[in-house]
Amino acid sequence: xxxxxxxxxxxxxxxxxxxxxxxxxxxEGELVLVIGSTGTGKTSxxxxxxxxxxxxxxxxxxxxxTVDGISTKLVRPGELAHLVGIVGQNPAQGFVTDTVEEELxxxxxxxNLAPDLMRKRVEEILDLLALVHLRNRAISTLSGGEQQRVAxxxxxxxxxxxxxxxxPTSALDPIAAEEVLSILHxxxxxxxxxxxxxxxxxxxxxxxxxxIIHIAGDGNAKIDLPEIILKDANIAPPxxxxxxxxxxxxxxxSVRDVRRMTETIRDTGKDVESVLPTVGAERIxxxxxxxxxxxxxxxxxxxxxxxxxxxxxxxxxxxxxxxSLLTALVGLQKPTSGTSHICGKASTDLKGGVRRETVxxxxxxxxxxxxxxxxxxxxxxGDKDNQIAPGTTFALLQRIVPSISxxxxxxxxxxxxxxxxxxxxxxxxxxxxxILDEPTRGLDYQSKALLISLLQNYSKxxxxxxxxxTHDVELVAELADRVIFLADGEVVADGPTLDILLSSPAFAxxxxxxxxxxxxxxxxxxxxxxxx
Amino acid sequence: xxxxHPLTWWIWSLLIVGAVIATNSAWVAGLAIAxxxxxxxxxxxxxxxxxxxxxSLRLGAIILFIRTIVGVxxxxxxxxTKLFSVPILPLPSWxxxxxxxxxVTQERLLSSIHEGLIIIAVICLFGAAVSLTSPxxxxxxxxxxxxxxxxxxxxxxxxxxxxxxxxxxxxRARTLRGDENPSWxxxxxxxxxxxxxxxxxxxxxxDSRGYGVSxxxxxxxxxxxxxxxxxxxxxxxxxxxxxxxxx
Numbered sequence: 001x002x003x004x005x006x007x008x009x010x011x012x013x014x015x016x017x018x019x020x021x022x023x024x025x026x027x028e029g030e031l032v033l034v035i036g037s038t039g040t041g042k043t044s045x046x047x048x049x050x051x052x053x054x055x056x057x058x059x060x061x062x063x064x065x066t067v068d069g070i071s072t073k074l075v076r077p078g079e080l081a082h083l084v085g086i087v088g089q090n091p092a093q094g095f096v097t098d099t100v101e102e103e104l105x106x107x108x109x110x111x112n113l114a115p116d117l118m119r120k121r122v123e124e125i126l127d128l129l130a131l132v133h134l135r136n137r138a139i140s141t142l143s144g145g146e147q148q149r150v151a152x153x154x155x156x157x158x159x160x161x162x163x164x165x166x167x168p169t170s171a172l173d174p175i176a177a178e179e180v181l182s183i184l185h186x187x188x189x190x191x192x193x194x195x196x197x198x199x200x201x202x203x204x205x206x207x208x209x210x211x212i213i214h215i216a217g218d219g220n221a222k223i224d225l226p227e228i229i230l231k232d233a234n235i236a237p238p239x240x241x242x243x244x245x246x247x248x249x250x251x252x253x254s255v256r257d258v259r260r261m262t263e264t265i266r267d268t269g270k271d272v273e274s275v276l277p278t279v280g281a282e283r284i285x286x287x288x289x290x291x292x293x294x295x296x297x298x299x300x301x302x303x304x305x306x307x308x309x310x311x312x313x314x315x316x317x318x319x320x321x322x323x324s325l326l327t328a329l330v331g332l333q334k335p336t337s338g339t340s341h342i343c344g345k346a347s348t349d350l351k352g353g354v355r356r357e358t359v360x361x362x363x364x365x366x367x368x369x370x371x372x373x374x375x376x377x378x379x380x381x382g383d384k385d386n387q388i389a390p391g392t393t394f395a396l397l398q399r400i401v402p403s404i405s406x407x408x409x410x411x412x413x414x415x416x417x418x419x420x421x422x423x424x425x426x427x428x429x430x431x432x433x434x435i436l437d438e439p440t441r442g443l444d445y446q447s448k449a450l451l452i453s454l455l456q457n458y459s460k461x462x463x464x465x466x467x468x469x470t471h472d473v474e475l476v477a478e479l480a481d482r483v484i485f486l487a488d489g490e491v492v493a494d495g496p497t498l499d500i501l502l503s504s505p506a507f508a509x510x511x512x513x514x515x516x517x518x519x520x521x522x523x524x525x526x527x528x529x530x531x532x
Numbered sequence: 533x534x535x536x537h538p539l540t541w542w543i544w545s546l547l548i549v550g551a552v553i554a555t556n557s558a559w560v561a562g563l564a565i566a567x568x569x570x571x572x573x574x575x576x577x578x579x580x581x582x583x584x585x586x587x588s589l590r591l592g593a594i595i596l597f598i599r600t601i602v603g604v605x606x607x608x609x610x611x612x613t614k615l616f617s618v619p620i621l622p623l624p625s626w627x628x629x630x631x632x633x634x635x636v637t638q639e640r641l642l643s644s645i646h647e648g649l650i651i652i653a654v655i656c657l658f659g660a661a662v663s664l665t666s667p668x669x670x671x672x673x674x675x676x677x678x679x680x681x682x683x684x685x686x687x688x689x690x691x692x693x694x695x696x697x698x699x700x701x702x703x704r705a706r707t708l709r710g711d712e713n714p715s716w717x718x719x720x721x722x723x724x725x726x727x728x729x730x731x732x733x734x735x736x737x738x739d740s741r742g743y744g745v746s747x748x749x750x751x752x753x754x755x756x757x758x759x760x761x762x763x764x765x766x767x768x769x770x771x772x773x774x775x776x777x778x779x
Binding site: 050052055056076077078079080081082084086088093094095096097098101102105106107108109110111112113114115118119122138140154158330332350351352353354355356361363368369370371372373385411425429 | 579580666668669671672701702704705706707708709710711712719721722723725726729730732733734735736737738739740741742743744745746748749750751752753
């Protein structure tokens with residue numbers, strides 16, 4: 001179905017070869033996973049499939065790519081629209097209409113399909129992706145996860161033979177991610193759809209993959225079965241790390257496999273106690289916070305408090321009101337009623353340098369914080385704003401991602417690098433409170449580990465408080481002290497991470513599923529229990 | 533109110549622009565701006581692009597200001613009532629007829645403001661059309677005759693709405709970074725870059741969705757041309773006719 005022969009790709013502004021002499025073929029009905037560190041060219045590889053690279057991005061392409069026998073060199077991306085559906089990393093930037101139904105119909109309209117056929121297909125997709133109740137909503141009012149489903153739907157509605165997805169689950173909660181992946185799995189098996197997915201959260205997709213393409217970052221790439229690639233790849237889901245740490249002979253890819261291999265281990269060791277850390281003064285305090293958009297109530301008189309030295313994770317399904325809560329806490333949005341205070345000051349009154357030193361906020365879209373024309377410029381602005389020695393912010397950035405070039409335009413960075421840049425700028429002011437909205441979107445395991453240690457140091461050594469809204473249960477398991485669980489604008493659970501994560505299988509990390517009923521969340525928990 | 537056909541406001545504003553230019557009167561220009569403002573206040577939906585009109589109004593005001601200063605100081609003097617005078621900048625003798633500085637007359641000031649107002653009216657009417665029409669809806673009804681032309685139309689029609697959204701985005705970023713009063717210079721270039729890049733992204737997204745491949749497009753839910761559309765157009769047509777008669 002997809003054939004790459006001796007493909008090399010280089011962008012004219014960069015000296016680094018993205019792909020070098022890559023040859024592989026993907027057969028019909030295969031689900032192929034593309035893995036690689038942040039910024040290694042996964043997105044480029046995906047966009048090569050429908051010709052967006054190099055038709056829209058520029059770049060020098062050698063070799064040939066064919067999809068269903070059609071060479072992408074000879075046709076424009078539009079002429080492959082009936083064949084290849086593509087869902088970008090950031091669906092919000094790819095929407096071309098205003099409402100959900102129009103968006104789903106757009107591609108079919110462009111291809112001049114008959115109206116009754118369109119109606120039928122739109123209904124099918126609305127049902128398939130559980131979007132029926134959103135059909136007339138304006139896309140800009142949807143939550144990140146809902147937008148992601150609309151984007152996937154608008155690709156699927158064209159009945160493509162190939163579906164290309166760039167981090168399709170990054171904005172989805174664990175349950176929604178599971179749903180989307182099972183739909184893809186079914187389409188692969190029932191309709192022999194060919195699917196290519198790039199994803200960082202391997203724990204979510206690994207069970208569905210037939211083969212893996214591993215992009216090394218130096219231009220080389222390997223394609224093979226998951227078991228073989230994961231045996232020695234530096235990118236691996238927690239379940240593989242567990243197998244490695246326990247010295248198991250095989251790498252299991254599903255919870256079931258590893259459970260069978262670890263029966264004896266589950267009978268030994270001691271449980272982890274759930275303890276809340278000793279914390280300081282109250283930093284974030286929201287009282288009776290209510291937010292309404294028109295008649296739609298997003299938050300229902302919510303009470304939240306976070307103390308210094310605490311790392312709190314805010315979890316909940318897509319559209320539960322997490323982002324609304326965060327924007328109200330940082331003072332971007334005036335609540336309909338109730339109050340929100342940070343360090344004793346009303347959130348909406350925070351201005352200038354006081355704001356920088358009180359609260360740092362990384363929005364869901366880190367680029368929303370950036371407006372400079374180069375990484376260097378952004379960092380210099382950060383230094384200037386905070387009156388710190390020139391180069392401090394850039395040095396901090398290099399600690400997070402060493403390979404970043406100072407002349408790059410923030411737009412040309414990968415999602416992970418952009419997050420690192422935003423984080424460096426915000427942290428350079430050393431705010432008392434750090435609030436992050438979905439920070440692990442687009443981050444590979446290495447950057448995630450770095451983020452975890454960075455935030456832990458920040459919170460524990462400096463006694464600052466960190467609030468993270470996230471869907472990433474693995475991150476929560478590693479990082480958070482406490483979890484606040486939101487549903488439909490209300491707090492439904494608030495307690496130590498261990499208790500909350502173990503209380504429902506949907507929001508449990510992989511290791512906990514393997515080790516259930518033992519109370520271990522992470523690989524290091526298991527190892528500590530074995531040793532102690 | 534059920535929303536109008538996306539082309540209605542565009543045709544309306546083009547006709548009014550015609551009327552303003554035909555009469556060449558500052559009063560008509562002012563009236564047109566007022567009517568546009570009322571229409572936007574009354575009919576614009578709560579959408580990001582609805583702010584385009586106010587943005588264009590502000591842009592117009594800046595243009596009027598600069599134009600008036602330049603128009604008063606540079607050029608051929610117009611005789612009349614003297615208001616005040618500024619020192620004349622000595623220029624080499626070979627550019628005779630052009631003068632920088634000198635006596636500022638009431639006539640000269642008025643003619644500068646008059647010309648400026650007409651330019652503002654044109655900009656504002658364009659802004660009003662953008663404010664009142666969803667750029668996405670407009671693209672759905674724009675015929676794609678030539679593919680390249682289609683992509684260019686996407687970029688052109690989405691540029692102003694994107695610009696307005698980028699202003700909001702950058703202002704928000706500034707607020708979050710505790711920098712409430714940034715200089716225009718530091719914002720202008722990122723702003724243009726941001727909005728143009730987003731327009732290009734939109735074009736790429738439309739391209740990969742098959743936009744412009746088929747000459748004919750089917751309609752999922754056809755956007756009907758209603759009587760109210762005809763009424764809006766008729767009002768603008770009569771304004772233009774009146775302008776041409778009274779000229």
